Amino acid sequence: MSNQKSLELAYKIRLHGLExxxxxxxxxxxxxxxxxxxxxxxxxxxxxxxxxxxxMPSRDRVLLSKGHAGAGVYAALAESGFFPVKELExxxxxxxxxxxxxxxxxxxGVEASxxxxxxxxxxxxxxxxxxxxxxxxxxxxxxxxDGECDEGAIxxxxxxAHQFKxxxxxxxxxxxxxxxxxxxxxxIALEPMDDKWRSFGWHVIRVxxxxxxxxxxxxxEAKAAMxxxxxxxxxxxxxxxxxxxxxxxxxxxxxRTARGExxxxxxxxxEAHKP
Amino acid sequence: MRDTFVRCLxxxxxxxxxxxxxxxxxxxxxxxNYIAQFPERFxxxxxxxxxxxxxxxxxxxxxxxxxxxxxxxxxxxxxLEQIRNCCAYHNANVKIVCVGAGFVYGTLGMTHHxxxxxxxxxxxxxxxxxxxxxxxxxxxxxxLFLSEPGVAYLRIGRGGEPHxxxxxxxxxxxxxxxxxxxxxxxxxxxxxxxxxxxxIEAAKLLKAEGKCxxxxxxxxxxxLDEEYLASICKKVSTLFTVEExxxxxxxxxxxxxxxxxxxxxxxxxxxLGLNDTYCAIVGNQAYLEKQFxxxxxxxxxxxxxxxxxxx
Numbered sequence: 001m002s003n004q005k006s007l008e009l010a011y012k013i014r015l016h017g018l019e020x021x022x023x024x025x026x027x028x029x030x031x032x033x034x035x036x037x038x039x040x041x042x043x044x045x046x047x048x049x050x051x052x053x054x055x056m057p058s059r060d061r062v063l064l065s066k067g068h069a070g071a072g073v074y075a076a077l078a079e080s081g082f083f084p085v086k087e088l089e090x091x092x093x094x095x096x097x098x099x100x101x102x103x104x105x106x107x108x109g110v111e112a113s114x115x116x117x118x119x120x121x122x123x124x125x126x127x128x129x130x131x132x133x134x135x136x137x138x139x140x141x142x143x144x145x146d147g148e149c150d151e152g153a154i155x156x157x158x159x160x161a162h163q164f165k166x167x168x169x170x171x172x173x174x175x176x177x178x179x180x181x182x183x184x185x186x187x188i189a190l191e192p193m194d195d196k197w198r199s200f201g202w203h204v205i206r207v208x209x210x211x212x213x214x215x216x217x218x219x220x221e222a223k224a225a226m227x228x229x230x231x232x233x234x235x236x237x238x239x240x241x242x243x244x245x246x247x248x249x250x251x252x253x254x255x256r257t258a259r260g261e262x263x264x265x266x267x268x269x270x271e272a273h274k275p
Numbered sequence: 276m277r278d279t280f281v282r283c284l285x286x287x288x289x290x291x292x293x294x295x296x297x298x299x300x301x302x303x304x305x306x307x308n309y310i311a312q313f314p315e316r317f318x319x320x321x322x323x324x325x326x327x328x329x330x331x332x333x334x335x336x337x338x339x340x341x342x343x344x345x346x347x348x349x350x351x352x353x354x355l356e357q358i359r360n361c362c363a364y365h366n367a368n369v370k371i372v373c374v375g376a377g378f379v380y381g382t383l384g385m386t387h388h389x390x391x392x393x394x395x396x397x398x399x400x401x402x403x404x405x406x407x408x409x410x411x412x413x414x415x416x417x418x419l420f421l422s423e424p425g426v427a428y429l430r431i432g433r434g435g436e437p438h439x440x441x442x443x444x445x446x447x448x449x450x451x452x453x454x455x456x457x458x459x460x461x462x463x464x465x466x467x468x469x470x471x472x473x474x475i476e477a478a479k480l481l482k483a484e485g486k487c488x489x490x491x492x493x494x495x496x497x498x499l500d501e502e503y504l505a506s507i508c509k510k511v512s513t514l515f516t517v518e519e520x521x522x523x524x525x526x527x528x529x530x531x532x533x534x535x536x537x538x539x540x541x542x543x544x545x546x547l548g549l550n551d552t553y554c555a556i557v558g559n560q561a562y563l564e565k566q567f568x569x570x571x572x573x574x575x576x577x578x579x580x581x582x583x584x585x586x
Binding site: 104111112113114115116118119120121122123124125126127128129130131133134152153156157159160163164 | 295315316318320321323325326327328329330331332333334335336337338339356357360361364365
């Protein structure tokens, strides 16, 4: 499969993310950038969604459990035709429907509002369970953060999804290795991540979260695992702030908004890598 | 109440294929019939209340009516934020059932006393709160609890509660309505939940002394029957609320909020219940009710003191 479509979408997600957080004076650009590539692969080539019929019953469900990176999802949806790209300019502005943490209220394509960590994944699991009860064939995709894996409800869900053999449930972990205050391994260590999920009975796929070819293959494997009785986790090794050199692997950019010269420099770097 | 709940649930499930029962690994014996009849619509989420409640929201957003069953504080306080964010904000059809209201599990200790749940749940926008007093009230509220859209909370006892109503007495119950047991001219005792028999006993004791104290049960505390409260405020100047629960923000709090907003005929509201305290005493439900002045004589004593001007 060609990577062109997903590479272009990832580029646009990053551009919009930078612009939206700048305009809104909001945080989490590092977290938006780290997930931009696999989010783009999902929306460009993997998930079955229809902007003309956002509530199409047979659609795949996509939930962002790490709701703080909502700007990335809004950008992906707008660029996929769910609502006008122009509306992204209202992100975090007074009276907007696009809140910093992702909102489903009046926003086509967003299945659920999240932002309190550890809640989107079990919600998505409930949707996957409903699909099983209804003998429906669609899949439920959920994106969680690595810091979010500190939440007990993530591991409660990991146990439950395995118990109920939810092989229509595909969780992607944005494993960017940096959480709110410090590196993950210096906060609440998660490695060996693969072993943890494998021991919980999940089908584990570990992938370079910025390699579009590898990501396409990973999601092909994930889709093919439906019918094997195991929930699927794609552990995407990513770089926080990926795409702008001075943001990469720096905890500062969990919170900082790019302004002035920093904004211009970031924009220039992104544009230099236009696919 | 518990058996009535399950019987009504089974009847509803027969007619409504969308109903799914989720338990947090509780209901041994109680849910047996339901499971036998509807095995494909029974999910034991294990002892995972937080994930369970979010999962229930996810199921509900896909068209299910999800009844979440547990005891004590597990389906409420343990996962309050999940109820707020995942269920209520999404207006998901999640129906939360707590068995063990108040001191029902008295001897098990304070972790198992459900004495702040009504306050916690009624503060959440869009959540209806039911606290029936006996099996007949439970039967009356069940179809409404299950069928009205959005999140609802039902707190019930374990079983064996005395009947406060005659069979068939409650007809056409509507959410948000109070049920008057008898009218009064000196004061009213208003109750939510299984404490109603104590209030009735108190009213009888007071009647023997020449005091005419009315009694009304509120099977729904949210929405609250404001019309009924306005009507009794025209008749008496003192209302007593009685609940096996904290007096802060629960049923008594709800009555205060309502009555204080009346333009005229604002009665004094005296709240009986747990006054900003946990119960560290070991004992069964009746024993603990007595310790907190919530038995018939205890309630009557409080009414006497207030009406005579001592308090």
